[in-house]
Amino acid sequence: MFTSSPTVYIEPEVPDPFLIDDSDDSDEESAEVTPTESQHVLAQVPLVPVAAPSSPNPFGSPLQSQNRNKDVPPPPLQSDSDEEDAPELYVPGLCIPTMFLPIPNTDPLTTLLNKYIHPPDKRPVRDLTGEWQRTDFHTLVMSNRWRALARMARDRIVTSDPEDLTLILGLWYLRLSSLARLRLFNQTTAECTNLFSLINAIEPPATRAWLYERVLPFELEVMHARLKYWTGDHMAYLDALYALLHKCKTRSRRAKGEPTAVAMWKERGARICLILASQLMEMKDYAAAAKLLEPLCEQGDGVTSPAMRSALARIYLQSGNLARAAHHIAAVAADASTPPPMKEMNAALLAAAEGDWEQASELLRAGVLEENPDNYTAVNNMCVALLSQGKLKEGIEVMEKALKASPQSVVIAEPFLFNLSTLYELRSATAIENKRNLLVEVAKWSGDGLKTTCLKMPTT
Template identity: 80%
Template structure:
């Protein structure tokens, strides 16, 4: 249990926020270091002959260290090292709009794909989840169980409310219902709804169903003839996020090397398309943005595979790119070095961040706390978090989580529990996430006299705010009863 507390907070992909926690400096064994591709933002003079022939792009075949214990590099989900990684600039910045071309409508082929809208493309969503199972098992009488919507009713609620309340089941059902009633000629709307459907299923951790429906979608799209029409659809209409989702399928099947290959293929596509768009500023900016995000996802996967050296080599050149000065990116690289146990390189990058006048005070304080924690100075770490980060922003729940770890490392269980319970009470919809719950549950178990009752109350509170599902083993009261 204590090992998890030393890892980083992670979330799903695609897509709630997650933040870094303290990490234990430990060196991972890397048997074969793979060649790392040049980061996307470093332009080169490669010939455009690298463009995909028939939609096939080069893949990465070098070997990396085999996966060991999961150490996710988190974002959203995203301050930099907190599940998928974020852009190296500012997570709140405007994403470049898709380029507009006056000739798009003139060049557009006639496409009518009713197969995208047929109900048999979709599978029924299960009307139960592990959280409901725990409620039925441990919460009695029945009236104490929070009312949870497992049917996915969405007609009485607006889209914004569904997103803010984590109602992924309702969003998935809404997307399906709108797809089957849409005009097959409105491909932009339909494919956008498909992405909403698949990402919502992934949020529900229904990975097998997500894989099946995504496979149905791309099987239909890849069957479009002639090839020129299919290529036009993939280049002009298909959301890039759907291509990333398709690559993610390999991760869910446990084939991490194939996942890296698919990501490298997407990175190659971004670079080629950016070069082809020379002279079109909006198009170049869009493809550079996409390429940078893919680059960060690759670094996240390398971190999970314990290949810290490759992740750092991939990201470090981005810091030297003209016009890309990101304290968040460089801080993230420093935290990779902390994770690998290379305190010297971590301190080097933290020093550069501190010397940057544009670095926010909260980032400086967080870096100071992380470095102190890596050196074993938990007292300084907790003092910096309390007097610095949390004094300026009491709702910085990354700092709250890190402060809990620092207090636990000093043996201050009662104080750590109080800090986390206060955060849960103040903003339950934001802090209900697997790492937070695992840490709080662990603290309850360490104070075993009240563990069962406290975890029962935590289970009820989580059920009020969790519209989806997640790994709920940390809320299983059978663990507390044997602690």
């Protein structure tokens, strides 16, 4: 019998679900960004958003933060003659505030917190306002604050000089890629459509062609192709990607005699091939994906790319062609330039595909994690190997240790969270309590844009 009435938690009033992008109290001095700083900003944003599978891959993609210092050929410098030949181009419509939509100031993670974490004071404080003026760009990127980055890009665009097209289009890419990271795909599609409708209306056609060739960031063209994926038209998406691949090949041949330009277009072509292979794998066309990547294993003068061979081997593993996978894994192992952890990871994946889970876990433990305990891809794969051996308790301990050691790196990795949630469900009757604790950690460290289904906590 109750001696007192049970505690009732009253939720606060739900706020307006949209940000107001026109703020009058922003700090103008802190909002100043020079063109040089903006170009540096754009270089740190992931170039191409890649499609995630419908359910997390147990051997998922790398879990560490992306290498922002990746060695990419720089774009060729424009000569004085290029500047003299530049047509007069003034497109003020690129800076009109009505080109943008308001950003929702709530997300699925907040919904989960409101449903599962009580009392409210146990919920981590999360900033969904999009305020960016008092934080430096590096901090915003490293903390996955894509909402603030999208707001920053919009604020900078509407206050920019319309004649500075290079800066404006670079900021447009930052805006759209940040929206995509927030998984606001409908909004990304709408704003990207607005942008390209304006660009494609530029007259005369020669001026428009010059803009595409000389000014428009290639990443924006990739983003524009991506719209077809978000609308569910995957065949049209493949057609758009193949058109971009054809452009890379054509521009590379046309730039013959300019080593920097040739290297740049070849690198872009290789990235398009990887995006195509990813899409083909999602469509279960493993043979086409492998055929596309086979030529990329040899990169000029017979030089082998271990990373590309490893990626190709994993496609063969996923398709069940163990013989071809073993062939490429053996080639990588025989290459003296291949880092030892890559060799051990490949061997572990092959052992797992052959059903030798004990050998796979030993290769990951001794060959990768002893030297590099921060390799969270290996930690994730170790969890899968232990789960397949029925060692649930040990798998949970391995993953929780990684979570405590570097929560900011781990909680943004959806395959990791999916596997840990699965282990909780299989191991204990108190799984819901463990997943609540995991939700709190994710809310503290993950920032914006996490696909919350990986936590396996229904919202309804």
